[in-house]
Amino acid sequence: MYIERICIVGLGLIGGSFGLALRLAQRTAIPRFPLHITVVETDPKTRKLASRVADIVTADFAAGVQQADLVVLATPVRTIIRLLEILPQARPAGCMVLDLGSSKAEICATMEMLPPQFAAIGGHPMCGREVAGFGAATPDLFLNSTFILCPTNRTSDRLQKIALQLVDHLRAAPLHLQATLHDDMVAVVSHLPYLISATLMQNAADMAEDRLWPISSTGFQDTSRVSGTDPLMMLDILLTNKQAVLQQIAAYQERLTAVSHLIRDKNENALFQWLQSTQEEYFAYQAAKSTPQQ
């Protein structure tokens, strides 16, 4: 590895899996590479479990980042922004920073206000589960997934190289995107899917009928799965990607209204075309997903 001392801030599903994946890479790489991980974690219970990942565990951000070559911020998005704001006081000498937050424009804008002794790059691993916390962390969470990197005007060539090496250790595929384009795209494939799944769950839970769950099938199960996502994480995502999310909801509502009118009017031909084109788009998506990416 180009660097040795990493500080992971936030040992949840993503930060924990990141640490476990690096430990796995360290054990299996030839030649082996030195790796020293400090974990900053505010939850006492999680701190007790951190030894699978950490050489040093602390609750104190300033102490944790003190000797790190690279600080990896893996908390909810608005905490990442607050930590970026206090980082110059906590570590006046500067260091490198990568974050793993799910929205990128506000984070990257904050990174660009760091003093010149800092190098920073935005990161977003496109994987996740409807379970949260270090207990759900697994070293293969990133395997074969896309890891988005959002360079900023604080991204040095060295940090760029290190970020690509880390993504390689996670066995993910890197993809460079501009932060605002990233946010528009994840609004479409991640934040809107969460909201429509959550609204579906709220809608079904409102029907007071004991026999509703026994008759629900795999269709409901899959469509509602991401409604179980960690609310603290989602809160920050929705508030920091507000414009793109609202735009997607509005476009979505228009489409849903349009198809409801086809049903209302029993417009059989147009409704069938809508259903058929949907299935075609689903098949095209499946085909694209099964084609290996660069």
Add this chain to the structure above:
Amino acid sequence: MYIERICIVGLGLIGGSFGLALRLAQRTAIPRFPLHITVVETDPKTRKLASRVADIVTADFAAGVQQADLVVLATPVRTIIRLLEILPQARPAGCMVLDLGSSKAEICATMEMLPPQFAAIGGHPMCGREVAGFGAATPDLFLNSTFILCPTNRTSDRLQKIALQLVDHLRAAPLHLQATLHDDMVAVVSHLPYLISATLMQNAADMAEDRLWPISSTGFQDTSRVSGTDPLMMLDILLTNKQAVLQQIAAYQERLTAVSHLIRDKNENALFQWLQSTQEEYFAYQAAKSTPQQ
């Protein structure tokens, strides 16, 4: 078995799986029971494959139902209704009828207009896949799923008993529901989930961006899965369960608008409560699903 001669009309995913499951039950039951299956199928290619299920294969409905003790209608819903309407001419002596359609009120109303020499009951196996056709049929499709039975004023005690025995052979769990309640409930857990998943797929497919699918993750994959459902089947479902579906879309849109306002207004407390209650409802649903049913 209480009956020997069954005619399955429509050898798609559901009708084909129904036939394969009965054949499996026949092979494994002690003592073995006699079973004669006639398949009515209009597609020549499927007819060629039907010997895994059928003793006799025909394209002609009237010929197929001629000697059946029980006719099982497994076509799209509006075809089921049309077949029920011509059944008295096709089989003047009468017989028993079960259907496997996904909406029930219109079908059961049509069953109730059959002459008295017919006995009829509505059925809806709560299982499915986003693939259609006999090629996707499997004898374990119904395993551990709920099989809804909707009695009509044409349901005899004998047919009731036979229907329960068939559900047992499918290794599914029977649940009796009144047809209109069934339709309200499946609008919530099946038809609305399809529509929101399909609208999501249409919305994402509209973004002309090559990198959209590589960054989509398991969340999008699961939420969009049922958008691949057979359009011909969905057309009939949506048109025959119009009122309940429109009512659910309206309720859903109100909820989605409400949460979009929480995001727009950055109403952090109320938004967090909404996200948290959603996760709680998801956990409650998961717990209910994993509790064995009666």
